[in-house]
Amino acid sequence: MNDMENLIGFMQQKAELFLNKNAEFAPFGAYIDRAGEITSIAGYSEKGSSLEIYETLLRGVEQDLQDENIRASAIGMDGRIDGMDVLVIEIFLSKEEKYQAIYPYIIEGYQVKFKERI
Numbered sequence: 360m361n362d363m364e365n366l367i368g369f370m371q372q373k374a375e376l377f378l379n380k381n382a383e384f385a386p387f388g389a390y391i392d393r394a395g396e397i398t399s400i401a402g403y404s405e406k407g408s409s410l411e412i413y414e415t416l417l418r419g420v421e422q423d424l425q426d427e428n429i430r431a432s433a434i435g436m437d438g439r440i441d442g443m444d445v446l447v448i449e450i451f452l453s454k455e456e457k458y459q460a461i462y463p464y465i466i467e468g469y470q471v472k473f474k475e476r477i
Contacts, residue, residue: 362430366391367448367460370435373399374446374464375471382466383437386413390423390432400432409436420451446473 369389377384386409388400400419407415416434423432436447443463450458463474 362391362395363450365395366397366431366433366450369397370433370448371446371462371473374435374437378464378466378471379469384435385409386416386434386436388416388419388432388434390420390429392428393430421454424451424453440477445477 366389370387373387373389374384377387385407389397390400391397400416400423413434413436420432420434423429430452432451434449434451436449438445438447438461440461440463444465446462446464448460448462450460452458461477463477465472465474
């Protein structure tokens with residue numbers, strides 16, 4: 360598994376934890392360094408709107424990417440597309456390079472199942 364797959368897997372695990380605990384989640388983030396270590400940036404918060412949390416995380420991404428040791432930074436958000444619940448992951452490799460991965464999910468009991476990326 361490469362570093363980006365590890366980062367996506369980490370983001371899915373964090374989303375699953377939040378969904379199991381709260382049945383929803385606010386935007387959250389993480390970054391991966393050159394050694395492949397992943398660090399969580401933020402988590403679920405009942406304070407502030409999702410937009411305010413996202414904007415705070417986005418400012419953090421800009422700071423993260425100034426650190427030569429940080430390979431990529433990511434923000435995960437809860438969303439809905441075509442009636443499906445989705446995890447939207449924005450991955451930033453630089454200020455100019457941003458990728459988006461969208462994973463539909465379903466919750467069955469205490470298990471979150473992610474489907475193929477759309």
